[in-house]
Amino acid sequence: MKTFSDPAEMKRELQRHTNMSIGFVPTMGAFHQGHISLIERAKEENQIVVVSIFVNPTQFDNKDDLNNYPSSLEDDISFLNKMNVDYLFTPSYADLYPDNYVYKVEETSFSKELCGRSRDGHFTGVLTVVMKLLNIIQPGKAYFGEKDRQQLLLVQGMVDAFFMDVKVIASPTVREKDGLALSSRNRLLKEDERQIAALFPKLLNSEKSDAEIAEELNRNGLKTDYIETHGGIRYGAVFLGNVRLIDNVKL
Ligand code: PAF
Numbered sequence: 001m002k003t004f005s006d007p008a009e010m011k012r013e014l015q016r017h018t019n020m021s022i023g024f025v026p027t028m029g030a031f032h033q034g035h036i037s038l039i040e041r042a043k044e045e046n047q048i049v050v051v052s053i054f055v056n057p058t059q060f061d062n063k064d065d066l067n068n069y070p071s072s073l074e075d076d077i078s079f080l081n082k083m084n085v086d087y088l089f090t091p092s093y094a095d096l097y098p099d100n101y102v103y104k105v106e107e108t109s110f111s112k113e114l115c116g117r118s119r120d121g122h123f124t125g126v127l128t129v130v131m132k133l134l135n136i137i138q139p140g141k142a143y144f145g146e147k148d149r150q151q152l153l154l155v156q157g158m159v160d161a162f163f164m165d166v167k168v169i170a171s172p173t174v175r176e177k178d179g180l181a182l183s184s185r186n187r188l189l190k191e192d193e194r195q196i197a198a199l200f201p202k203l204l205n206s207e208k209s210d211a212e213i214a215e216e217l218n219r220n221g222l223k224t225d226y227i228e229t230h231g232g233i234r235y236g237a238v239f240l241g242n243v244r245l246i247d248n249v250k251l
Pocket of ligand 1: 026027028054056059126129130148151
């Protein structure tokens with residue numbers, strides 16, 4: 001696996017592979033089985049696979065959340081090597097934001113709902129970094145998990161709105177045996193919190209109303225940010241201590 005951090009060098013290297021299909025998996029590291037399934041799918045569907053690891057500060061509205069974001073770079077890299085991934089892109093903030101974030105990509109409607117309501121500027125940070133990464137890598141296909149469905153829909157919307165030449169591929173949420181959606185943030189849960197966390201997907205999938213679910217979660221020690229249904233999908237976000245978990249299910 002070849003590793004690059006400089007955007008211009010990464011771009012130049014990939015432009016050598018004209019006529020080869022490039023699959024791209026953008027990540028913030030701290031891999032779990034959900035990332036693995038995205039990478040496996042990218043490997044199946046493309047001749048060259050590029051993975052990026054960059055914990056993007058512009059999508060965090062809270063410094064503590066950014067500082068506490070889990071990291072396991074060495075393990076991630078040995079894992080990518082084992083999977084025979086072709087390229088790893090690990091830029092720094094200065095590499096990716098030479099403009100120091102004065103240029104932004106903003107969606108002004110759906111990004112202000114659900115997670116956008118409580119995480120000010122989150123999706124502007126996400127869309128901006130994804131636009132930058134896609135412009136550097138120029139993949140034919142880019143892979144995103146359905147666990148972050150609001151992110152997935154907004155990225156798809158951006159690609160359509162800006163006539164970008166990439167196919168956004170959605171990959172199903174990978175879950176623990178008890179139904180908890182895999183997330184890098186699960187590593188931050190204490191043992192007792194981890195046990196209670198299973199109630200979240202269980203209730204999202206129940207016949208109860210959004211309001212009843214929120215109430216039951218709150219009664220059981222999970223602090224509900226939102227439980228809302230849009231277009232046949234029930235979305236939810238809860239806090240367990242300081243750890244924020246999100247999930248969504250098709251009804
Ligand atoms: O889903 C993530 O890990 C991040 O939001 C992404 C897409 C890599 C952008 O920083």
